[in-house]
Structures are given as C-alpha cells and as structure tokens.
Amino acid sequence: MKDNYKRIPMPVRYAINFVLLLAFLLIVNELINNKTISLSYYYVILSIGVNIILAVSLNLATGYLGQLPLGHAGFMAVGAYASAILIKNIGVTWYTVPLGMIFGGLVAAIFGIIIGIPALRLKGDYLAIITLGFGEIIRVVLLNIDSVLGFKLTYGAASLKNIPKTTNFLNTYIVVIITCFVIHTMMKSRHGRAILSIRENEIAAEACGIKTTYYKTLGFVVSAFFAGVAGSLYAGYLGLLNPSSFGFMKSIEILVMVVLGGMGSMVGSVISATVLTALPEALRAFQNYRIVAYSLLLIIVMIFKPSGLMGRYDFSLSRILEKLLNLKSSAGKKSDERGS
Amino acid sequence: MARRDLRAPLIPERDRDKTPILECIDLGIDFGGLTAVEDFNMTLGRTEIAGLIGPNGAGKTTVFNLLTRVYKPTRGKILLEGRDIAHMNTIQVNKAGIARTFQNIRLFSDLTVLENVLIGLHNEMNYNLLSAVLRLPHYWKDEKIARNRALELLSLFGMENMAEQKAGSLPYGAQRRLEIVRALATNPSLLLLDEPAAGMNPSETAELMENIRKVRDTFQIAILLIEHDMNLVMGICEGIVVLNYGKIIAKGTPEEVRNDPVVIEAYLGKKGEVPC
Numbered sequence: 001m002k003d004n005y006k007r008i009p010m011p012v013r014y015a016i017n018f019v020l021l022l023a024f025l026l027i028v029n030e031l032i033n034n035k036t037i038s039l040s041y042y043y044v045i046l047s048i049g050v051n052i053i054l055a056v057s058l059n060l061a062t063g064y065l066g067q068l069p070l071g072h073a074g075f076m077a078v079g080a081y082a083s084a085i086l087i088k089n090i091g092v093t094w095y096t097v098p099l100g101m102i103f104g105g106l107v108a109a110i111f112g113i114i115i116g117i118p119a120l121r122l123k124g125d126y127l128a129i130i131t132l133g134f135g136e137i138i139r140v141v142l143l144n145i146d147s148v149l150g151f152k153l154t155y156g157a158a159s160l161k162n163i164p165k166t167t168n169f170l171n172t173y174i175v176v177i178i179t180c181f182v183i184h185t186m187m188k189s190r191h192g193r194a195i196l197s198i199r200e201n202e203i204a205a206e207a208c209g210i211k212t213t214y215y216k217t218l219g220f221v222v223s224a225f226f227a228g229v230a231g232s233l234y235a236g237y238l239g240l241l242n243p244s245s246f247g248f249m250k251s252i253e254i255l256v257m258v259v260l261g262g263m264g265s266m267v268g269s270v271i272s273a274t275v276l277t278a279l280p281e282a283l284r285a286f287q288n289y290r291i292v293a294y295s296l297l298l299i300i301v302m303i304f305k306p307s308g309l310m311g312r313y314d315f316s317l318s319r320i321l322e323k324l325l326n327l328k329s330s331a332g333k334k335s336d337e338r339g340s
Numbered sequence: 341m342a343r344r345d346l347r348a349p350l351i352p353e354r355d356r357d358k359t360p361i362l363e364c365i366d367l368g369i370d371f372g373g374l375t376a377v378e379d380f381n382m383t384l385g386r387t388e389i390a391g392l393i394g395p396n397g398a399g400k401t402t403v404f405n406l407l408t409r410v411y412k413p414t415r416g417k418i419l420l421e422g423r424d425i426a427h428m429n430t431i432q433v434n435k436a437g438i439a440r441t442f443q444n445i446r447l448f449s450d451l452t453v454l455e456n457v458l459i460g461l462h463n464e465m466n467y468n469l470l471s472a473v474l475r476l477p478h479y480w481k482d483e484k485i486a487r488n489r490a491l492e493l494l495s496l497f498g499m500e501n502m503a504e505q506k507a508g509s510l511p512y513g514a515q516r517r518l519e520i521v522r523a524l525a526t527n528p529s530l531l532l533l534d535e536p537a538a539g540m541n542p543s544e545t546a547e548l549m550e551n552i553r554k555v556r557d558t559f560q561i562a563i564l565l566i567e568h569d570m571n572l573v574m575g576i577c578e579g580i581v582v583l584n585y586g587k588i589i590a591k592g593t594p595e596e597v598r599n600d601p602v603v604i605e606a607y608l609g610k611k612g613e614v615p616c
Contacts, residue, residue, distance in 0.1 A: 182473050189472030189479060190458070190465045190486075193451075197459045200448035207408065207442075209434035209463045209526050218469075312450065 057226035063264035066199030071135030073250035079104035079228025108228025262308025355385025367416035394583035439528035449508030460525025
C-alpha cells in the first residue's frame with residue numbers, strides 16, 4: 001500500500017512553491033502600485049514582514065532548540081543600528097541595502113556568539129534572566145552613548161534620524177522568504193535534527209555523539225542573525241531609531257507571537273505574527289478596547305490550545321497535494337472495482 | 341568449587357588473540373566521601389556478550405556512566421581497544437565507539453522513529469551547513485544513504501513500518517528496541533544496554549534475547565548489559581560480572597555465577613533457600 005503512495009518529485013515541489021510565491025508577490029505588488037492598498041496598510045504590511053522574520057527566528061531558539069531567550073529585541077537593536085550607521089555613511093546604491101542587512105545580521109550574530117557561549121551553559125529560567133539582562137544592557141547602552149570613539153554615531157536618546165528609507169515591499173518579502181527557507185532547510189538536515197535532539201533530550205543527544213554546545217550556540221546565533229536582519233529592515237522602514245523601541249516589551253511581544261503560533265511550528269509563527277500585527281490596526285476603531293481584545297485573544301488561545309495555534313505542525317503544500325492526489329486515485333480505484 | 345580470580349580476564353576463546361575491546365583497570369569513583377565503585381577490573385572480548393548484574397544500588401549504572409564518561413573516574417583507567425579514554429568527553433567516547441541505551445528510556449519522543457535513528461546517524465553524514473541550506477547534491481546523497489541505512493537498521497528489529505510514527509507513541513517494548521537501534525546507528529564497537537528487558541513480558545524478553553544475539557552476529561560487536569531478568573542474563577551472556585556495594589564480588593560463566601555462594605548471599609542473604 002505504501003508503495004502505491006504517489007509522491008511529487010522534488011523539482012516539481014520547488015516549482016509549485018516558487019510559482020505561488022511569485023504570484024503572491026506580483027499580485028500584492030500590483031495592488032500596492034495602483035493604490036488599492038492604501039499607504040497606512042502598506043506600512044502595516046511592512047511591519048508584518050519584519051515581525052514574521054523576528055518570530056520565525058525566535059522560534060528557532062525557543063521552539064526548535066527549546067531554550068527561552070528573552071533578549072531578541074536586543075539583537076534586533078544591534079542589527080538595526082549597525083546597518084543604519086553603515087547605510088548612512090556609505091549612501092544608498094543598489095548594493096547597500098543587502099549589504100546593510102547582511103552587516104546588521106552579522107553584527108547581531110557576533111553578539112549572539114558573545115552572549116550565547118556563556119548563557120547557554122544555563123537552562124530555563126536562568127537563561128531567560130541572563131538574556132533579558134543582555135537586552136536591557138543593549139538598550140541602556142544605546143540610550144546613553146551618542147558617540148563611539150569620537151564619531152557621532154548613535155545619538156542616544158535623541159534618536160538616530162534620517163536613515164535612508166530603503167525598505168519596501170519587494171525587499172521585505174524576499175527577506176521573509178529567504179529567512180523561512182534557510183531555517184526550514186536547516187531544520188530538515190542533520191544539523192536541524194541535532195538542534196531538535198537537544199530540545200528533546202540533551203543527555204541522549206550527547207550519547208548519540210552530537211556536539212550539544214556547538215549546536216546550541218549555532219541555533220542561538222542563527223536566530224540572532226535573522227533578528228539583526230529584521231532590525232535592519234525595521235531601520236530602513238522607520239527612518240529613525242530610538243533605543244526605547246527595543247525594550248523588554250518588544251522581546252515579550254515577539255515571544256508572544258511564537259508561543260501563540262505554537263512553539264516549533266514555523267507556519268504558526270508566520271500566522272500569529274501576521275494576526276498579532278494586523279489585529280491592533282484592524283481594531284483601531286474600538287480605541288482602548290483593542291488592548292482588551294488582544295489580551296482576550298491570548299487568554300482564549302492559551303486556555304483552549306495551550307500548545308499554540310499550530311502546535312508543532314508544519315505546513316507543507318506538497319504533502320497536502322500528495323494527499324489529495326492519492327485520495328483521488330484511491331477513490332478512482334474503488335469506483336473501478338464497483339464498475340467491474 | 342574454586343572461585344575465579346576477580347582480577348583475571350574472562351574472554352571467550354574466539355576473541356583471545358585480539359586486543360580486547362574494553363579493559364577497565366582498577367576503576368573507581370567517589371562521590372564526596374562515598375565510594376560508589378571501587379577496584380573495578382573487567383576485560384571484554386571483541387564479540388563477547390557480557391552481563392553486569394548485582395542488587396539494586398550496587399553501582400551498575402555508575403559503571404556505565406564511567407564508561408561513557410558522564411562521570412569522570414576518580415581512579416583507574418579505561419582502555420577502549422587499547423586506547424585510554426580518560427581525556428575524552430561523552431561525545432568523543434561515542435565517536436570512539438561506545439554507544440549506550442538508558443535505564444529510563446531517553447528517546448526523542450516528539451520526533452518520528454526514523455528521525456530518532458537519523459539523529460543516531462548524525463556523525464555518519466558529513467555535509468556542512470551550507471550544503472544543507474542550499475540543498476546541494478552532497479546533502480541529497482548523504483541523506484539518502486542515511487535514510488536507507490536507518491530503514492535497514494529498523495527492519496532488523498521489525499520496525500520499518502513504524503518509521504513515520506512518533507517515538508513517544510510507541511508501545512513500551514518498541515521504545516526499548518528503538519533505543520537499541522538508535523545506539524547501533526552510531527556505529528559502535530561496544531554496545532552498553534542498561535536494563536533492556538525492563539518492563540517486558542516473557543515473550544518480548546525471548547524476542548529481545550534473539551535480537552541481541554542477532555546484533556552481535558551481524559555487526560560483530562561486543563555487548564555489555566545490565567539486567568535483572570536472570571533468564572535473559574543466563575541465557576545469552578558468556579561472561580558475567582557481579583557487583584555489590586561498588587565492588588566486584590564474583591566473575592565467571594553463567595554456570596559458575598549461578599552457583600557461587602557469595603552471589604547467592606548478595607542477592608538473598610545468608611543461609612537462605614536457593615530458588616534456582
């Protein structure tokens with residue numbers, strides 16, 4: 001029976017996904033260009049994109065690696081400032097935007113290594129506390145330092161202003177896709193399985209010959225890298241950076257997205273990042289009640305689905321297509337049998 | 341009956357001309373003031389199935405934890421194929437060729453059976469992170485080989501049709517078997533089984549005995565097992581070491597150990613009836 005199960009070959013799967021992603025891009029881009037999507041919605045879409053990257057990358061550290069870091073906004077801040085300063089100094093040309101993103105990501109990843117190596121020796125609450133502390137250190141340092149080595153760079157509490165607004169729908173969309181693709185393919189490899197094995201049982205993972213310290217750090221650093229990339233998108237979208245926007249509450253906000261979507265489910269992170277970013281905007285008409293509605297949504301989900309909306313389910317279009325394909329063929333067979 | 345010298349090696353004849361896979365020399369560990377294991381001497385042949393038995397709290401699992409370097413020995417040496425493993429950690433010991441299972445099952449219960457075995461095969465694949473992310477040919481090649489290998493190992497234990505199930509949802513006996521498969525996947529030359537038959541019914545135990553023999557014959561590896569089920573121990577072990585209060589109190593073939601008065605005393609107390 002198993003042998004009869006029709007499978008879609010890998011190149012076709014990639015082709016289907018690619019075509020769908022491209023179609024979505026073109027449709028939304030067209031809607032933006034002919035002003036069907038108004039400017040305020042356009043900004044909501046951009047911040048959805050940034051939040052998806054943040055949630056998906058945090059999901060790597062919490063959902064897949066099984067740790068609880070609370071300093072994600074710190075990495076985002078590092079990436080945002082690094083790329084903003086770079087872009088401000090070298091000016092905008094075609095290559096500065098990707099360069100700024102990669103630079104922001106790398107600087108955040110270096111901070112990830114510096115924080116991760118000592119912090120990952122701790123577990124659970126203690127890791128949460130040390131990463132929380134790190135996030136606050138970043139914020140306080142950025143708030144109080146306005147020049148570095150005599151160069152006026154970060155402008156402290158007065159905000160870093162006049163950052164070129166380079167973020168648009170196209171590059172946000174591409175970065176979101178790249179983030180999801182990289183984390184997905186990584187998790188489907190031996191490296192990803194090593195990360196999962198640490199979440200499941202660290203002692204058994206070591207007994208299987210998996211370098212747990214290395215893979216913990218790797219998961220943490222990749223997570224920090226994409227937080228930095230998200231930060232650089234954020235900088236290019238707002239045009240202004242203030243340390244207070246990278247506080248503890250920002251980290252919690254991202255964590256809420258991951259938990260609500262389901263820890264260990266990428267599609268869950270994407271959906272809940274979308275919903276939780278769009279919801280406050282959609283409920284703007286109800287003014288103060290929107291905060292109540294937001295909290296209520298969280299409470300309801302946590303009561304009725306404590307593992308998050310998606311649990312650990314991961315969406316695969318090809319799997320669904322395969323199921324449909326096989327359903328059809330088996331139904332076809334049945335009717336054939338009846339006919340004969 | 342003459343008792344064996346407790347320090348003398350006990351290796352089946354076919355393995356005697358080769359370096360023993362494992363040699364423990366005066367191994368010992370203290371936890372603070374408590375001596376958990378002392379003067380542990382043991383030699384294991386290349387393809388030997390040996391048993392480590394003893395009453396509860398005798399230090400059997402501690403010996404396993406010493407061999408896999410979860411604990412650092414206070415005294416003594418462990419030689420794996422003649423190489424000292426003192427400076428290694430758990431991960432390096434595994435790469436050097438010791439794999440183990442756990443007394444309380446430690447599977448990756450939220451992952452599938454196949455993924456569990458693939459994690460065991462982690463070090464058999466060697467593509468790097470870049471080939472994984474970009475899905476280069478190296479990734480596909482290694483993954484395919486590993487997948488086939490995993491299914492092959494599973495089919496050895498009749499588990500290939502469970503490959504897509506969650507490991508945590510398997511029945512108890514199957515979980516124990518999966519632990520053995522996962523340990524085998526790391527390509528060991530010495531397999532340590534910590535109470536493999538715990539919680540199994542007699543027919544499952546009989547099947548397990550067959551499987552352990554089959555593993556030894558197919559892979560030509562040494563197996564050291566801790567077990568309380570005397571039928572299993574007496575049935576498959578060629579050499580048995582009896583531990584009590586951290587010290588070896590007897591060594592020998594099943595026949596010798598079974599009739600050893602010191603062993604009987606350790607298990608049943610003095611002047612007791614002898615049930616077996």
